Amino acid sequence: MKWFIDISYVAVAVVFIIGLKAMSSPATARKGIVWAGWAMIAATLVTLFWPGMQNFALMIVAMVIGGSLAWWSGKNVAMTDMPQMVAIYNGMGGGAAAAIAAVEFARGEMHGGMVALLAVLGALIGSVAFSGSCVAYAKLQGIMKKAYRFPMQNQLNVGLAAVVGILGLAIVTATDPDGWAIVLFFVLSLALGVIVTSPIGGADMPVVISLLNAFTGLAVGFEGYVLGNPALVVAGIVVGASGTLLTQLMAKAMNRPITNVLFTPMTGEAQEGEAIEGSMREMGALDAAATMRYANKVIIVPGYGMAVAGAQHKVWEMSQLLEEAGVEVVFAIHPVAGRMPGHMNVLLAEAGVPYDKIFDLEEINAEFSLSDVALVIGANDVVNPTARTDKSSPIYGMPILNADQAQNVIVIKRGKGTGYSGIENALFYKENCSMLYGSAQQAVGEIISHVKSMEG
């Protein structure tokens, strides 16, 4: 029976990789996840026939509880809350890897330096991923509102990591490690995850979630070695490597090197940047409707504010109206619009916007100067030209959408306050920029009714 399980695992690993590959194109992405899903079911079923297994009743109960709770919450979560949902599921994977190591320690079957070393490493990384993901979830869900900074935060991080590392090494090298040392090791590992992620602000969270996702992959891979299970090794390490690359891509898009994210959390008040001269101009919904209705090309820049207001359906309705009137309408997405790269694409897709109307920063930036209107809805920092010019600004150097280069810029915004990062936006003070105050939902609704009333 064991050979059949082994062969099945090879097939499962192959399907996982093919599935991930299929997810790299919008046309085949859906098939990719469905294949991977069947592979997971197959892997779970054959594992039930692993020789010498017992405790089936408890095992099934655990699977049913964990699986159905997660299934139910995944079905019901709002698309805007997706990032924290991914964070919490990822944390559970990390927790599972750590718990596997804990059982192995409890059985006292840690023989051989390499096995013990990887078990300890997997336990450490898995624990950090678990507690760190819980903090990420709490922050994005709004349960934990503030960034908590400890005194001497950076020294504390490094110090605690060093203590955990030394403790881990002691466990690896000991012939019969003390039970309390192992308990202390797990407690400190979990604390490390909390302490490292607590001071990180919400804006940097996507990078952290992605990093923790890669961590969980590594932890799973290491525990796979401990258990002598190549399927876990391959799946875990593939995710570890791809997650690391994804983290780098995100960090680059945000111009926040990963070390900065972890060691010098961004706070709005830390650096003020240069004061901005000038005043903002207000515009009514009727003028906004007319400006766009008689334009040739409109580029819409949606931000998280639009998604929070749930206005994406209205925005899509408006773009369809404009298109019927002969206006070319496209969407420009900043890599970090929403709370994760690609999150805004998901939110627009939910509203029915086809993906070939949605363009990345590199694809669209040259076109702003050729368009009549840039309509900025609930976005702020990602269109702030300060990032290009003001070296003292905390967002200096971040790639931005060149909305300021369009002939007219219309900004739909709830109030006069600053954005997520707390930085003043120079775009709002420019001559070609007009502000339309109100919730995205209501403002776009008004524009729609005005556009409808404009004949021919």
Next chain:
Amino acid sequence: MEGIVYLYVFVLAAFTGYEVISRVPVILHTPLMSGSNFIHGVVLIGAMVVMGHADPESPLQLTLGFFAVLLGAANAAGGYVVTERMLAMFKSGKKKGAE
């Protein structure tokens, strides 16, 4: 198994992961993070094996194993559902066709 064989597996799997992701467009980054999150949900089968070999007389082992299976199952099930929901929404416009 031989340590060196596993080292090969580690290295080759790492290259595979890097290659597979490097051709993914930005618009799929969120579903992809979620999808890879689902893939490491395979930790469930490791948890099952560990739980299956836990000493039935030891409450500590059973409790830890129980949580390992529960968390692993949640990772796999939740990861699948949210990824599938996101990817099901991607569709192309009629005029230009796919890509």
